[in-house]
Amino acid sequence: MNMVTFVSRRLVxxxxxxxxxxxxxxxLSHVIPGDPARLLVGQKASDEVVKRMREELGLNDPxxxxxxxxxxxLLRGDLGTSIRNRRPVVQDLAERFPASFExxxxxxxxxxxxxxxxxILTAVRRNHVVDHVTRVLxxxxxxxxxxxWGLLLLLIFYFRLGWLPGPGRIDLAVPPPAGRTGLYILDxxxxxxxxxxxxxxxHLVLPAFCLSYVYLAIMTRMIRSxxxxxxxxxxxxxxxxxxxPERAIIFRHALRNALVPTVTIVGLSFGELIGxxxxxxxxFAWPGLGSYMVDSVLFLDFxxxxxxxxxxCLIYMTANLVVDIAYGFLDPRxxxx
Amino acid sequence: MRIARSVLVxxxxxxxxxLQSGRAAxxxxxxxxxxxxANLDPAFCMDNxxxxxxxxxxxxxxxxxxxxxxxxxxxxxxWDISPDGKVYTFRLRRDVKFWDGTPLDANAVKFSFDRVQKxxxxxxxxxTALSEVKVIxxxxxxxxxxxxxxxxxxxxxxxxxxxxxxxxxxxxxxGDLAHEYLSxxxxxxxxxxxxxxxxxxxxxxxxxxxxxxxxxxxxTVVMKIVPEPGVQRMMLLRGEAHIAEGLxxxxxxxxxxxxxxxxxxxxxxxCCYVYINTQRKPLDNPKVRQALAHAVDYQGIIKSVLQGCGxxxxxxxxxxxxxxxxxxxxxxxxxxxxxxLLAEAGVEDLRLKILYSDRVPTWAQEVMxxxxxxxxxxxxxxxxxxxxxxxxxxxxxxxxxxxxxVWMPDYADPYMFMTYWFDSTxxxxxxxxxxxxxxxxxxxxxKAAVSTSQPERERLxxxxxxxxxxxxxxxxxxxxxxLLAMRxxxxxxxxxxxxxNIYNLLDMWIE
Numbered sequence: 001m002n003m004v005t006f007v008s009r010r011l012v013x014x015x016x017x018x019x020x021x022x023x024x025x026x027x028l029s030h031v032i033p034g035d036p037a038r039l040l041v042g043q044k045a046s047d048e049v050v051k052r053m054r055e056e057l058g059l060n061d062p063x064x065x066x067x068x069x070x071x072x073x074l075l076r077g078d079l080g081t082s083i084r085n086r087r088p089v090v091q092d093l094a095e096r097f098p099a100s101f102e103x104x105x106x107x108x109x110x111x112x113x114x115x116x117x118x119x120i121l122t123a124v125r126r127n128h129v130v131d132h133v134t135r136v137l138x139x140x141x142x143x144x145x146x147x148x149w150g151l152l153l154l155l156i157f158y159f160r161l162g163w164l165p166g167p168g169r170i171d172l173a174v175p176p177p178a179g180r181t182g183l184y185i186l187d188x189x190x191x192x193x194x195x196x197x198x199x200x201x202x203h204l205v206l207p208a209f210c211l212s213y214v215y216l217a218i219m220t221r222m223i224r225s226x227x228x229x230x231x232x233x234x235x236x237x238x239x240x241x242x243x244x245p246e247r248a249i250i251f252r253h254a255l256r257n258a259l260v261p262t263v264t265i266v267g268l269s270f271g272e273l274i275g276x277x278x279x280x281x282x283x284f285a286w287p288g289l290g291s292y293m294v295d296s297v298l299f300l301d302f303x304x305x306x307x308x309x310x311x312x313c314l315i316y317m318t319a320n321l322v323v324d325i326a327y328g329f330l331d332p333r334x335x336x337x
Numbered sequence: 338m339r340i341a342r343s344v345l346v347x348x349x350x351x352x353x354x355x356l357q358s359g360r361a362a363x364x365x366x367x368x369x370x371x372x373x374x375a376n377l378d379p380a381f382c383m384d385n386x387x388x389x390x391x392x393x394x395x396x397x398x399x400x401x402x403x404x405x406x407x408x409x410x411x412x413x414x415x416w417d418i419s420p421d422g423k424v425y426t427f428r429l430r431r432d433v434k435f436w437d438g439t440p441l442d443a444n445a446v447k448f449s450f451d452r453v454q455k456x457x458x459x460x461x462x463x464x465t466a467l468s469e470v471k472v473i474x475x476x477x478x479x480x481x482x483x484x485x486x487x488x489x490x491x492x493x494x495x496x497x498x499x500x501x502x503x504x505x506x507x508x509x510x511x512g513d514l515a516h517e518y519l520s521x522x523x524x525x526x527x528x529x530x531x532x533x534x535x536x537x538x539x540x541x542x543x544x545x546x547x548x549x550x551x552x553x554x555x556x557t558v559v560m561k562i563v564p565e566p567g568v569q570r571m572m573l574l575r576g577e578a579h580i581a582e583g584l585x586x587x588x589x590x591x592x593x594x595x596x597x598x599x600x601x602x603x604x605x606x607x608c609c610y611v612y613i614n615t616q617r618k619p620l621d622n623p624k625v626r627q628a629l630a631h632a633v634d635y636q637g638i639i640k641s642v643l644q645g646c647g648x649x650x651x652x653x654x655x656x657x658x659x660x661x662x663x664x665x666x667x668x669x670x671x672x673x674x675x676x677x678l679l680a681e682a683g684v685e686d687l688r689l690k691i692l693y694s695d696r697v698p699t700w701a702q703e704v705m706x707x708x709x710x711x712x713x714x715x716x717x718x719x720x721x722x723x724x725x726x727x728x729x730x731x732x733x734x735x736x737x738x739x740x741x742x743v744w745m746p747d748y749a750d751p752y753m754f755m756t757y758w759f760d761s762t763x764x765x766x767x768x769x770x771x772x773x774x775x776x777x778x779x780x781x782x783x784k785a786a787v788s789t790s791q792p793e794r795e796r797l798x799x800x801x802x803x804x805x806x807x808x809x810x811x812x813x814x815x816x817x818x819x820l821l822a823m824r825x826x827x828x829x830x831x832x833x834x835x836x837x838n839i840y841n842l843l844d845m846w847i848e
Contacts, residue, residue, distance in 0.1 A: 034726030038733065038766060041383065041459040046767055052457055085375040086520050095536050151567050159571040166577060167568050168538060172367075172559060176535075285563045287537030295372075300726045 080303030098182030119223025141217030167285035267323035371583030395499025406749030422485030460497025488750030660751035
């Protein structure tokens with residue numbers, strides 16, 4: 001099977017998955033006891049006012065009618081209007097997604113460029129000092145809560161030393177770069193707005209490092225163990241016996257195979273971080289999807305909950321697809337299909 | 338490869354280039370707020386955090402006088418009230434214009450109140466007594482009430498009483514009375530306009546230099562959204578913000594005496610209490626309820642949870658509100674008496690559940706203290722924590738034994754406590770969350786609600802409070818002090834207990 005057929009099949013297969021996710025989320029969010037109409041009109045509102053609000057929000061219809069109406073709307077590309085702020089959910093998501101995407105992308109980028117060399121180094125220099133130090137650092141990364149790291153980083157680099165800015169995506173005095181993507185780094189590069197670029201990069205350093213640390217630890221350990229597995233295989237021994245230089249053995253022959261599990265982790269982490277970086281977003285006042293999702297759930301803002309779930313589901317599926325395609329490139333024995 | 342290298346170099350250079358200071362000019366006031374707001378329509382929004390923005394953008398007929406809960410003229414220069422208390426005639430100032438230059442006249446007043454009532458959302462609750470708004474002439478407006486309603490003037494000072502520019506109707510869509518537009522825009526005549534609102538990042542207000550009440554001294558107000566209290570504290574201490582709204586009590590206490598920081602502490606009307614479901618056995622027995630009220634260590638809660646920044650409530654009407662009386666009975670911790678009351682009620686091995694959520698951060702601590710207090714009188718208390726929306730649903734259905742609650746009045750009148758909390762027609766979330774019914778209390782508070790004589794109302798409320806304290810449908814825990822940490826160069830801030838989270842920006846300046 002060629003790649004185009006493979007990708008097309010996978011795209012078709014996404015439809016029932018998405019449908020299933022919408023049904024489950026719709027049911028789950030609606031069976032939770034609670035009335036968004038009540039939350040909306042304030043605690044002192046009379047029953048009559050609440051009733052009118054429920055009517056307006058269409059909450060009085062039977063559940064299957066509500067779902068059917070939602071589905072029809074969804075097929076037109078309309079995710080509905082947020083109950084909480086009365087704005088189109090698409091607009092809310094479009095404003096928050098770039099912030100989350102930028103943070104996630106940079107965090108994982110930092111992760112990968114540090115984890116790969118460190119993983120190789122610790123595998124090659126097994127049980128040496130560098131391996132022990134990395135093990136301790138990895139342990140710290142996995143076992144320390146991200147909010148603690150976040151506050152500590154801010155305390156040192158922002159509050160005490162003043163080297164890096166405080167929370168937010170960009171300085172208040174700097175207007176956000178003009179551009180359509182909402183990705184500040186890309187937009188400021190495209191519009192050659194160096195001030196915005198500097199400010200947004202400086203604002204990105206701490207949250208991106210904070211977020212990447214946990215995954216950095218996991219990835220380093222993972223690359224180390226798969227490298228060790230691969231380095232003990234027969235074909236590596238054969239390569240060594242044939243007199244291939246060590247550098248070529250490691251980078252050309254061992255690393256490619258050792259990367260397969262790492263690619264899986266990167267793909268899954270991407271989906272997880274896009275909507276799940278709530279703690280980092282809170283500490284660094286980062287206007288991303290995580291805090292929007294949590295607020296929506298707390299408010300029982302059904303259209304927003306649905307919108308977020310669909311978006312995160314799409315991202316997961318896309319990340320998985322990309323990972324599967326990458327397998328084919330990394331390991332020729334793996335065939336698409 | 339060469340391109341990649343160039344981009345990398347560019348990024349590093351951009352990172353290292355020292356920026357101009359992020360601190361804005363000193364005529365900019367930076368307020369740190371813990372979360373974004375949802376809606377700005379004065380006929381819709383019900384939360385003080387939303388009023389923070391809208392209250393300074395719209396003018397009202399009357400306004401609170403400084404720290405006092407009494408009202409004084411604002412748009413209305415003067416007014417008359419008919420002898421039967423049903424007709425209010427207001428004479429408007431003639432020099433007021435909306436931001437776009439449209440004169441603010443009687444038609445605009447009628448439009449705004451009609452709009453609030455037609456929309457029928459939360460803010461309309463304050464105007465249920467209002468039957469009709471009549472335009473007498475361009476600058477005279479008459480409000481006719483269905484029945485005398487003494488708190489009416491105070492209701493006009495609420496956020497829902499803001500006068501909106503009638504030209505907003507050009508933005509109306511599908512008969513929404515321009516609700517969608519006003520949800521994200523401000524269209525008033527007040528001292529501040531909305532300059533920019535970047536969701537989840539900041540809201541910027543800019544001064545209206547032509548304001549009829551004088552040009553504001555602070556030209557720009559930035560509300561920056563910073564959810565984490567620890568980060569707010571750092572920003573305040575570094576001088577990157579003037580006011581931090583989201584600090585915890587412990588953090589504020591530690592900031593006292595810090596150079597360049599002042600802490601404002603004022604008595605507020607924020608009340609914390611426990612609803613007792615009076616319809617459930619054995620809580621339908623007043624003796625059991627009294628026993629619970631006697632078991633609570635009120636001073637212990639205030640000392641540990643509030644670090645002393647509060648006072649025990651004496652009756653349902655808090656201090657600072659007229660109608661409060663020192664002669665009302667106040668429950669004190671008395672374990673022996675509580676045990677005796679339980680014995681008299683014939684109740685043994687009582688197990689109760691208490692409902693709360695993480696919406697109010699102090700509830701979890703308070704529930705733990707109550708658990709220990711009730712254990713002393715042989716009552717086992719089981720905490721039940723739910724998401725806020727679910728908690729509210731359970732309250733509305735009366736599906737609880739005990740439940741934590743907080744309340745703040747919308748306008749300065751004991752009606753906000755007495756009618757809402759005790760009238761038997763207000764069961765559930767509407768206010769009477771103890772599902773308490775006493776015909777004598779009903780009669781007293783209903784009479785007080787329509788009386789126009791304050792001394793008579795005070796007497797009626799006092800009588801009602803005496804009965805209520807014996808019936809004990811709620812455990813009145815405390816009235817929390819309002820605490821706000823700010824830079825010491827911020828001057829002119831006055832806290833009004835009716836306007837928590839709302840700043841008197843027109844009178845404030847930065848030194």
